[in-house]
Amino acid sequence: METTVAGLVIRSRVKGDGPPLVVFHHSFGNPGWLPFHDDLARDHRVHVPDLPGFGASDRPDWARHPRDLAILMGMWADKIGADSLTGVGCGFGGWIAAELATMRPTLFERLALVGAAGILPENGRILDQILTSHGNYVKASFHDSSNYESVYGSEYTDDLLLTWDLNREMVTRVAWKPYMYNRQMVPFLPELAVPTLLVWGEHDQVVPLECAETYHRLLRNSTLEIVSGSGHAVDMEQPRVLADLIRRTATSM
Numbered sequence: 001m002e003t004t005v006a007g008l009v010i011r012s013r014v015k016g017d018g019p020p021l022v023v024f025h026h027s028f029g030n031p032g033w034l035p036f037h038d039d040l041a042r043d044h045r046v047h048v049p050d051l052p053g054f055g056a057s058d059r060p061d062w063a064r065h066p067r068d069l070a071i072l073m074g075m076w077a078d079k080i081g082a083d084s085l086t087g088v089g090c091g092f093g094g095w096i097a098a099e100l101a102t103m104r105p106t107l108f109e110r111l112a113l114v115g116a117a118g119i120l121p122e123n124g125r126i127l128d129q130i131l132t133s134h135g136n137y138v139k140a141s142f143h144d145s146s147n148y149e150s151v152y153g154s155e156y157t158d159d160l161l162l163t164w165d166l167n168r169e170m171v172t173r174v175a176w177k178p179y180m181y182n183r184q185m186v187p188f189l190p191e192l193a194v195p196t197l198l199v200w201g202e203h204d205q206v207v208p209l210e211c212a213e214t215y216h217r218l219l220r221n222s223t224l225e226i227v228s229g230s231g232h233a234v235d236m237e238q239p240r241v242l243a244d245l246i247r248r249t250a251t252s253m
Helices: 035-040 066-079 092-103 134-140 145-152 158-175 186-191 209-218 239-253
Strands: 002-004 009-016 020-024 044-051 085-090 108-114 196-201 222-227
Touching: 009 035, 009 066, 020 035, 035 044, 035 196, 035 239, 066 092, 085 092, 092 108, 092 158, 108 239, 134 145, 134 158, 134 222, 158 196, 186 209, 186 239, 196 209, 196 239, 209 222, 222 239
Parallel strands: 020 044, 020 085, 085 108, 108 196, 196 222
Antiparallel strands: 002 009, 009 044
16 A cells, blocks of 8 residues: 655555554564554554565655655645554654654544553663664564574575665664654653553663653553563564454453
């Protein structure tokens, strides 16, 4: 599916019937239609866009902050008629979803932030992908190497490395200095009433659990779940667990 926003083509995959749900991907991009998406598509209309500047979507050369991408994604949601939607943001995509919620709180019926960036940890650090190789950064998002290989394979293809390189260049444009956080977003988080599920992998080596606890403290209508046996990429390592958490929390909030 192609949608034009501010002169840019945003490409997305769509499947399923039911209330709208949008998945915002990690900083290393969207590897395609995943088992996690299939699970959610059993009872949702699932949209999986490539964020502007990532994957097959056009690059906004003017963008210099994740909030720029959030504005574009809010306009994109309007264009596809997805109001009162469920937003699921993974890693960097969780930061985009949080930024968008502070600007358009009525857009979301509920949120799920999975290993979300956007907050500066006081003690730990968010793993800096600019200072490591593409492959090592993505592998660090997985607790079990077999789970990584089930998504990306055992060898680096030229196409995969090129995709990671283009995605990392976009991250550098909008989220390097400061790296992966926004102090200006934090004061707005306590104003959000949208029910928010926070999910972190037990072995997340990319965004420390401290960030989850800060989100939980600031977001007054939030719950926090820790998924055992998973690293940062909970959507790829424990897709059924994550999908079930999203469903269960939707009925309890």
